[in-house]
Amino acid sequence: MSFFDFHTHNKASKEKAIINIFHNEDIIPNKSLSCGIHPWYYNENYKKEINTINNLAKSKQIIAIGETGFDPVSPANIELQKTIFIEHIKISETYNLPLTIHCVKYFHILKDLKKEFKPKQAWIIHSFNSKPEILQDLQRQGFYFSFSNTIFQIQKKAETIFSYVKAERFFLETDDSELNIENIYLATSKLLNLDIEILKNQIIKNLKDIGIWLG
Numbered sequence: 001m002s003f004f005d006f007h008t009h010n011k012a013s014k015e016k017a018i019i020n021i022f023h024n025e026d027i028i029p030n031k032s033l034s035c036g037i038h039p040w041y042y043n044e045n046y047k048k049e050i051n052t053i054n055n056l057a058k059s060k061q062i063i064a065i066g067e068t069g070f071d072p073v074s075p076a077n078i079e080l081q082k083t084i085f086i087e088h089i090k091i092s093e094t095y096n097l098p099l100t101i102h103c104v105k106y107f108h109i110l111k112d113l114k115k116e117f118k119p120k121q122a123w124i125i126h127s128f129n130s131k132p133e134i135l136q137d138l139q140r141q142g143f144y145f146s147f148s149n150t151i152f153q154i155q156k157k158a159e160t161i162f163s164y165v166k167a168e169r170f171f172l173e174t175d176d177s178e179l180n181i182e183n184i185y186l187a188t189s190k191l192l193n194l195d196i197e198i199l200k201n202q203i204i205k206n207l208k209d210i211g212i213w214l215g
């Protein structure tokens, strides 16, 4: 079994991975995919795009909704960001697909929405690299996390994050980097002082917990 990459933009990835496609992109044959509107591309004409995602979600190959979420650099104001994010929540709940979240800064809004919607599907904040206190708070609210290489940029912070996060609450990913997913597993295994096979198995178990079964 190879190392599972929870979120990648590398469409040619040969790994077991969730490859992200945007709403205007086609299904890639024989791959597991996620699909959503990235907050950088939110716009007033989102309804048509949401419709497309709604249709794509019917495909067996779409195994997660997103990435979608909140970002101060989004061209949409915060109200519109909320509106479009809520549309993604609905698709995630309708098709029983976990929600992959891109969130910069607006964690309080995300938290409030989780309380309001009480989703059955897992909400995973991908490439999480915010304050450890924010992780602790969100973890208490039931969020999952996925870490990319960015988490290892500051050693002390990485140590704190990995001391806080529960083994059953995280995944690993390459995101838009060209790194090999195996290196991210190696760095994590070193930091946690955990055998890499145990780490791999834990993540496979975490995937099952959120409804993703690896064939």
Ligand SMILES: [Zn+2]
Residues within 6 Å of the ligand: 007, 009, 020, 067, 175, 176
């Ligand atoms: Zn991404």
